[in-house]
Amino acid sequence: MLSTKNLLLVPQLFCVAALFYSCSGADSKTPAKNNSTNDSTKTIAAEEKDLFKPVDSAKYFELQKYLANGDTTGKWPVKKDVLPKDGAILPFNRIVAFYGNLYSKKMGALGEYAPKDMWRLLNAEVAKWNKADSTIKSIPAVHYIATVASGTPGKDGNYINRMPDKQIDSALTIAKMHNAIVFLDVQVALSNLKAELPRLEKYLKMPHVHLGIDPEFSMKTGARPGSKIGTYDAVDVNYATEYLAKLVKENNLPAKILVVHRFTQGMVTNYQNFKLRKEVQIVMHMDGWGEPELKKGTYRNHLYKEPVQFVGFKIFYKNDLKKAPNRLMTPQELLKLTPKPVYIQYQ
Template sequence: MIKKYSILLLLTAGIFTLGCSETKSNGNNQKTPSAESAKAPQETEEQEAVASTLDTAAYNLKNRDLANGDTSGYWPVKNQPYPLSGAILPFKRVIAYYGNLYSKRMGILGEYAPKEMLSRLNVEVKKWEKADPKTPVQPALHYIAVVAQGDGGKDGKYRFRMPEKHIDSVINMAKTINAIVFLDIQVSLSTIQDELPLLEKYLKLPNVHLGIDPEFSMKTGAKPGSRIGTYDAADINYCSQYLARLVKENNLPPKIFVIHRFTRKMVTNTKNIKLRPEVQVVMHMDGWGEPELKKGTYRHFIFPEPVQFAGFKIFYKNDLKKAPNRLMTPEELLKLKPQPIYIQYQ
């Protein structure tokens, strides 16, 4: 049976933004591991050069640790390229606060004044350091830079681009705690090809990374919030190639690229997603609800379609909507197969 939570429409400062929904699968759509996924990492001449600057043994060992004893053949992903020098994953776990400065209802990042917000993030960082002392924590701020809205706007695209002064403000906040920044895009009736280049000057910075939200990619022309949107592997490959070019041209460390997901149709043709040494791809479980429902979503939509790395979101409010719900702990998340290496708090 499929269980779906309704889309939540938020209105703040004249901007409509949309909450999150989640489905529960019966598990009948699980795939068997492909022969390709079972292969050992392949090294071209370029990859051999990359490997010479990377501790490949440590990289392989950490990926095996993240698989958490999985014997299905899905994890760890064995056909991935080795990353360029300076890669964050899988050597550190990213703990991110998510939100928007226009709204206290879109996430913890915009709910509190900066000093208190960063203090709360530090509390979560300490919890993860205690739960998994062998994995250093990298704090992060995940900012919604292009927001889906209920008003079509002058161009009828139903999205609002955040002012640069807000993005600058988030980047400056992050510097105070040595955090990295993610800029998240909700395209609505626009396209990722139109929105991503507008953030290029920020993505050229070594500490700024990318997130995209298929939920609000409305390829059918429907209004955001009326149904769940989708991205194809072709869209994801466009972003990955774009980021890879920036990394090469600006001599940057690899970019982390987060894709939100809580249904199968949100991301299509995952087997065609291309991995690159310049980009580290995280498929991020973005559903909310009680712990068993969240674990089921992870098991049915993240586990059986391995791309590279896995993420998991905790909703401070939505996860508690139904009594006697509770927030999942770091210790519980570390029991998942695979272990998520990117954790987002909203």
């Protein structure tokens, strides 16, 4: 199963959308909730308190069992699971995210639509999920590709395009329009996580900003991104969770989420060596496109069989329609999967 979610952003596209998203007037600004300073202060205080909401341990494990969806093999719920730090989002919420990059309309819904239109569509998807599952509340997210694998080597020869801060700031501003959480996605190409994560540290220190890492574009052999599918090992994933956990502890942050994309066996190796930490919740995300049966097969073969902690599922608005039956999978269908996905991404 192919992903083709990136299309390898080229430098010539960099000037296309920057001014639109950073200077588009009311569409890119947070609407004022209330002109009263006192009301505003109360709202901020309430939001900060909610960030560190104590984890109900009984509820946590009850919901993990619910997500296991009756599995009798012993794989789900995950035996080595750990109770997360206060403020944990999962499994108390289901995240429904739009993915993309503001420089390209071809990389996902996030960059394809103006902010108001994007939010109209994303809110509609969140509503569908809340209607389909009343047990776990669905909340919106913006999943922004902050480090993009490129088809050209660039000045450092690493085949990578690092988004400027002003564009990452624009993604955060769009998310703030509806108080959404944010994921910053990293495609390291010929670089590595140790070199790329520190560049995003000031954002990852924000309580509502989380991380995604993409093995597809981790080219450990030195091959050009897009010429073959890359890979991450447990060593890489453990480095990412250790990095996030350190930020959480040093900055008194609520638990972070790490999304790891996957749609082939070789993209992730030695999953059994992943280290679970109370500061970081890991989502293994089924990232391939195709007809429903193919997608479900990928889910069973690579995510169900190799349990980590939580599972996600991606819907491609265009690529999933390329083959019969030419339809998108519905929330009702996805809720029948074992385990139930708790992170849903639309591209």
